[in-house]
Amino acid sequence: MREGLNDTNQQGQKLGKKGKITRERILSASRELIADPACEFSLSAVARHTGLRMSSIYTYFADLPDLFLAVLDPVAREAEEAYLTLLRTRWEDGEIDARATELVQAFYAYWERHSRLLHLRNRLADQHERSVLLQRIAMARTVVRLLGWQMGGDPDGATGEPYDLASVLYTGLERVVTIATDTELKACYPADIKPRFEGATLRQQSRLLALAIKDQRAAA
Structure with missing residues (x-):
């Protein structure tokens, strides 16, 4: 990069x-x-x-964003092997549930390994540090394009309903995973909702992803 x-x-x-x-x-x-x-x-x-x-x-x-991006760069490159490669082969209809679960778990594991760095990236992006924001958008667009393609979208155009839905799904996935890997935030949760962020929300995110892909393929 x-x-x-x-x-x-x-x-x-x-x-x-x-x-x-x-x-x-x-x-x-x-x-x-x-x-x-x-x-x-x-x-x-x-x-x-x-x-x-x-x-x-x-x-x-x-400046600080420039230094931060240099630290982030090898971690961003790791995303290919960590989870992007799982999306680059079209999933067979009968394996969508298993592949969606594998993707969500891999994405979560990637965030868990680099939690503090990725959380800091998002904070800097939310503060409109332009170079960091553009980096975050670039990583998200790669996932959105591949998810849209899995749902039957045109990989050359990358526009239309599959990609709109892929954007929503990725936003939800990133949010669930950021919460699940935020140790300071989880420490404040009441005991009765902690299990949601110790596996339950990830399972539901996998289910939602699989259902969306099946629905879009059926519609196509």
Whole structure:
């Protein structure tokens, strides 16, 4: 997604060995800060964590969203193997239920592995950090296109009812999974509704997805 950006600094100069080590040092510190609930993720925090000056941070990254996207990039690439590959082969009619369950579980597992990073992505996008918002939209569009195709939509046009429905389904799926992987939010839930976010909502999301695909294929 960000090919070539690892090899140059903000001035477009090719990085030498020292520059690459420093850039990776900044990324490593950022990953540690994001993973720690007790820490803030900011350029000043990264500078303190690495012992670098702010000017050194700006040598490699234009601003906080730029640094964040560099941290997110390998995780975004992992999405292909984690769950997108499950959508790239058309599901047989008799296996839709099983494949929908597999997809939802894989999507949930991906979010569970990278929960803090992906939740931060959504918060930054909700704050209208444009570059992060565009990244979130790009990842969503890939899923929507593949879901629409599973429902019988035209993969070249990617418009019409199957893709409208796919957009709604993906929005619901992401929301359910974000809630299910938000440990701070779940800690506030009453005991009687916690089981909903420990499997029940994921099962229902799988069922809804399967029903929608079957319905659209039947209509087509």
